[in-house]
Amino acid sequence: MFEPEKLHFNFIDLLGAPRRALKGKKIWAHLMGLVVGYPVYAILTYLALWVDGESLSAAWDQYGIYPFFSLFNGQLISVTAWIIYILALLVWLVTTLLASTVVARITYKELKGDQFYTFTNGIAFTRRHWRTMIFSPLAVILIILFFLVMAVIMALVGKIPFLGEVIFMGLYPLYFLGAAFVLYTAVVLAVLILYLPAIIGVWEEDAMGCTFQAYAITWNQTWRAVVYSALIGALAVVGAMLYGWVITAGYHFINWIFGSSWLMGSKLSPILAWAEQVVFSGYNGLFSFIHL
Known part of the structure; x- marks a missing residue:
């Protein structure tokens, strides 16, 4: 055991986030999440495109392993396709x-x-708390759905001749408060999804506790959550750029060593060409930095 790290409990602690993030165990954890979740997401997204009548071969030629670019072309039209795609997003999110x-x-x-x-x-810790990970957002979504269903019911009551108008005017303050609460809860849902791993990882809360913590953060720590999240986002961009530079440098270094004439030489070129065609096919202009 080592001594606990000294913290300042303010924005200064956030400046060390890239250093803490760029460690093998943490990179490996997110890599495993990506390896498990992204293929399922990609397969379901291509299934959604196929349901909408898109040729899978044409879609693969256009998007490659990045099918999410299909959203920018507005290619998902039918309700069934959107249901499949939302399921894909949920799998990736979880x-x-x-x-x-x-x-x-x-x-x-x-x-x-x-x-x-x-x-x-x-x-092992995450296996013990996976239910909390799923049911916490679900609880907030059910709260929102409850108020929406009640709004629909009261709107139907409002269709009653004369009495409906009277009820609407009499209960309008409650409708207003309910609408404000639903919008607030939607913000809480976003905060919960953003902070849920940290809440579980630190406090080991159950679904009820995580939901309460999300409401507390949104209400009591609003500006801190906004400013700190923006700062973390900026640091994440810097850290990702640094990590990407290291990965790119390593990629070129491997090519330089193995591509030497007295080693693999020209045998390396077709391998790299095939790999780059798979990884950078479709919208490859976005990945032109790899060739720098």
Whole structure:
């Protein structure tokens, strides 16, 4: 065991986020989440395109392993296709949240001084709390749906001749408060999804506790959540750029070594050409940095 890391409990602590994030255990955790979740997302997205009548071969030629670009072309039209795509998004979201919970737990243990807390320990912890990960957002969604259903019922009551207008005017203040609460709860849902891995990883809350924490953060820590999230977002961009530069440099270094004439030489070119065609096919202009 090491000494717990000294924290300032303000924005200064956030400046060390890239250093804490760029560690093997945490990169591996998110990589595993990506390996599990993204293929399912991609398959379901292509299924949605196929349901809408899109040729799978043509879609693959256009989007490759990045089928989410199909949204920018407005190719999902039918309700069935959208249902499949929303399911794909949910699968990807859940796997990302589970991987983030592993990372949050590892980070929490490191801050407490336990530098030997392993990726396997994080997986075991997340397995014990996966229900909380799913049912916490579901609870907030059910709250929103309850108020929406009540709004529809009261709107139907409002169709009653004369009496409906009287009831509408008499209950309008309650309708207004209910509408404000639904909008507030929608913001709480976004906050919950953003902070859920950290809430579970640190406090080990159940679904009720996570929901309460999300309401508390939204109401009591509004500006801190906004400013800190923006700062973390900026640091994440910087960290991702640094990590991407290292990955790109490693890619070129491997090509330089293995592509030497006295090693693999020209045998490497067709392998790289095939790999780049798969990875960078479709919208490859976005990935032109890899050739710099």
